[in-house]
Amino acid sequence: MVDFLLRRPHPVKPSLSGITRKRGLWERIHLDPWLIGMLLLLMLAGLVVLYSASGQRLDVVIAQAVRFGVAIAGMVIIAQFTPATLQRWSIPAYLAGMAMLVAVEVMGDMGMGAQRWLVIPGVVRFQPSEMMKLAVPMMVAAWLGRRELPPRWQDLVVCALLIGSPVLLIARQPDLGTSLLVALAAVFVILLAGLSWRIIGLLGALAASALPLLWMNMHDYQRQRVLTFLDPESDPLGAGWNIIQSTTAIGSGGLWGKGWLHGTQSHLEFLPERHTDFIVAVLGEEFGLVGMLAFLSLYLLIVCRGLWLAGAAQETFGRLLAGSIILTFFIYVFVNIGMVSGILPVVGVPLPLVSYGGTSSVTLLAGFGILMAIHSHRRLLPR
Incomplete structure (x- = not known):
């Protein structure tokens, strides 16, 4: 996969007549019809x-649809910019994100025991950490895109500083799940830059050796999540309740499910956070294995299309960033389904474009806008 994304596309041969082929409608508006169609189907x-x-609350669905509309508009706008423009904006976007993370630390809004939000009174309440899921990999891709690859040790040190600063601020909120996802998105950029397996192994060993330090600096509830993952039955009415109820709901759906609006675990209030982080359990209970496989197939098609678009990028910056965006999208899906089904600890990652939430939807579709911008602004070969 790394070789596919890093391969150099064939150089553009100049036309003897100087005439390049005419762009189609979708190319002129810088969108990919296949990707757009699959994303719209997933959102619907x-x-x-x-x-x-949500308990058949039409207001929740309407609010989510409005957020999708805003996110789609942002995606279309972002797709119009050239990769060179996106690369120039990497530094301002990164610095703005860092400033907002500092603002969260100083005057952020509290919610559910965490200080993660900024509030513009009467306008919006949002999480700056979501913005960093794009700003950090953009910054790392911009840095490496101007240097000889594979990256040298001094380049990796700079990348570590660029990644570590926002990750530590996000972890302090506390939001360990988002901080790890931000770090992972940037690490994908470094891996796609052609890092040797020897260095990857060394960095992996260093990361493993740091796990005891990470454990000591975790909050009590974060440690409890890990312990619950290892043995959810140790506290079935407390910390293990969420995972036990979610796996019960998924298992009770069987092959075909209980039918839309007929889930018992969710509608009888056994399943917590059923419209956000644990919405997969509702999906499994009401639509069964067949419904789950249909959603997974759609996600897989989106990932495959995204990888194809990323592999066709012509500049180093575009290849690194596009590859990171689509691989990170895959990780969101994997982590959410993994934590709800009990194969990963609960880290509070929503299911992309299905779970209720505004900031995450805007961030995800902005990423797809960047992906299409990188692909659609390629130089076209003559017919």
């Missing part, structure tokens, strides 16, 4: 599941 299916998961 997500609204159907959300209607049931």
